[in-house]
Amino acid sequence: MKNAIETHNLTKVYNNNFTAVNSLNFEIPNKSIFGMLGPNGAGKTTTIKMLTCLIQPTSGKATVGGYDVTKNPDEVRNLLGMVPQQVSLYKDLTVMENSQLCADYYGIPKDERDSRIEDLMELVDIKYAKDKRVGQLSGGQKQKASLVASLVHRPDILFLDEPTIGLDPTTKRTLWDLIRDLNDEGHTIILCSHDMHEVDMLCDYVGIINTGNLVAYDTPQGLKDALSESNRNEISQTLSQISDENEVSSSTKENIENLSLRKMSLLLKNSDDSIINSIKNSSNIKSIEVAHNGRINLRIDSFDDMAVHNVINDIISSGGIIKSIYTEEPSLEDVFIKSTSEVNEDDRA
Ligand SMILES: Nc1ncnc2c1ncn2[C@@H]1O[C@H](COP(=O)(O)OP(=O)(O)O)[C@@H](O)[C@H]1O
Ligand SMILES: [Mg+2]
Numbered sequence: 001m002k003n004a005i006e007t008h009n010l011t012k013v014y015n016n017n018f019t020a021v022n023s024l025n026f027e028i029p030n031k032s033i034f035g036m037l038g039p040n041g042a043g044k045t046t047t048i049k050m051l052t053c054l055i056q057p058t059s060g061k062a063t064v065g066g067y068d069v070t071k072n073p074d075e076v077r078n079l080l081g082m083v084p085q086q087v088s089l090y091k092d093l094t095v096m097e098n099s100q101l102c103a104d105y106y107g108i109p110k111d112e113r114d115s116r117i118e119d120l121m122e123l124v125d126i127k128y129a130k131d132k133r134v135g136q137l138s139g140g141q142k143q144k145a146s147l148v149a150s151l152v153h154r155p156d157i158l159f160l161d162e163p164t165i166g167l168d169p170t171t172k173r174t175l176w177d178l179i180r181d182l183n184d185e186g187h188t189i190i191l192c193s194h195d196m197h198e199v200d201m202l203c204d205y206v207g208i209i210n211t212g213n214l215v216a217y218d219t220p221q222g223l224k225d226a227l228s229e230s231n232r233n234e235i236s237q238t239l240s241q242i243s244d245e246n247e248v249s250s251s252t253k254e255n256i257e258n259l260s261l262r263k264m265s266l267l268l269k270n271s272d273d274s275i276i277n278s279i280k281n282s283s284n285i286k287s288i289e290v291a292h293n294g295r296i297n298l299r300i301d302s303f304d305d306m307a308v309h310n311v312i313n314d315i316i317s318s319g320g321i322i323k324s325i326y327t328e329e330p331s332l333e334d335v336f337i338k339s340t341s342e343v344n345e346d347d348r349a
Helices: 044-051 073-079 095-105 110-124 139-151 169-184 196-202 220-244 250-259 273-280 307-317 332-348
Strands: 003-014 018-029 033-037 059-064 080-083 157-161 188-192 205-210 213-218 261-268 285-290 295-301 322-327
Touching: 003 044, 003 188, 018 044, 018 188, 018 205, 018 213, 033 044, 033 196, 044 059, 044 157, 044 188, 073 080, 080 139, 095 110, 095 139, 110 139, 110 169, 139 169, 169 188, 169 196, 188 196, 196 332, 205 220, 205 332, 213 220, 213 332, 220 332, 261 307, 273 285, 273 307, 295 307, 307 322
Parallel strands: 033 188, 033 205, 080 157, 157 188
Antiparallel strands: 003 018, 003 059, 205 213, 261 295, 261 322, 285 295
């Protein structure tokens, strides 16, 4: 089986008239980490609820682990684990008792139940609190307890809804490591998150949902590359329009031309005057600013695929020794804002 999840025109209409999820088609490859992004109200939770058999699709189809969510909900439920945004454990029961309840629900044999739970507790580092009541735990401890309970039946596919929201940076990192470990062990992970850095860093594929529609689907790098490309096209279109219109002021034109420049920052081991003077003459460098400690900030042509390569060449052949390089690329957040604003504009039109 190639895909852990497949949807075909998956649709949810609430109260017979509100379309929360509109004909979604996507695939989540087996053993991948998939990030689901989208503004509030986009339809993420509704999609997850359909995939985890909590609600029925109005039309269309979804398969999880090859099983149809409508026809084989029991098989689907056995394959998946769910860590909801609001931890749904019993507050008055201990971490251990909550996990035991889950294990019993899935029919885990009693003789292996507790050792399995304790192994998981060690994995997520919550064993020290196993006899504490869930109501007494901190946010991060609750998330870990919730993870143990959701993993006790060894699900192939794990859904995580905003798992790191409100956690401190250290606990966040622990959870990120854990998500990677689970994925290395072969679990497919579906991660809903508003944390772009988290999604960018962890996910193999990202889907962006807006007003019930899938507006982007690619690898994080693919999405960012596509945005650079579309930004370039927009800028070059605007520039060619402007050169047709003489009345545009030269300062407007200069501003737009600046947009077509990309920032590049380098740290040189030996930024002396002779090196700076010789790279100042490089046609590949549009502007140069020399900061302290050997850092130079450049602007280069973002339309030219060879610009970065050429600038590095120029610096090395002038005798410069490069300690580090940074070029400004679009972030996943830029992609998110762009792809969710475009659809809103289309909707208004
Ligand atoms: N049970 C429901 N009945 C009617 N409308 C709902 C219901 N649940 C969610 N919605 C609406 O569906 C849309 C998508 O909601 P949801 O899937 O929760 O979005 P997200 O998780 O992306 O924030 C929202 O406009 C929400 O108000
Ligand atoms: Mg939601």
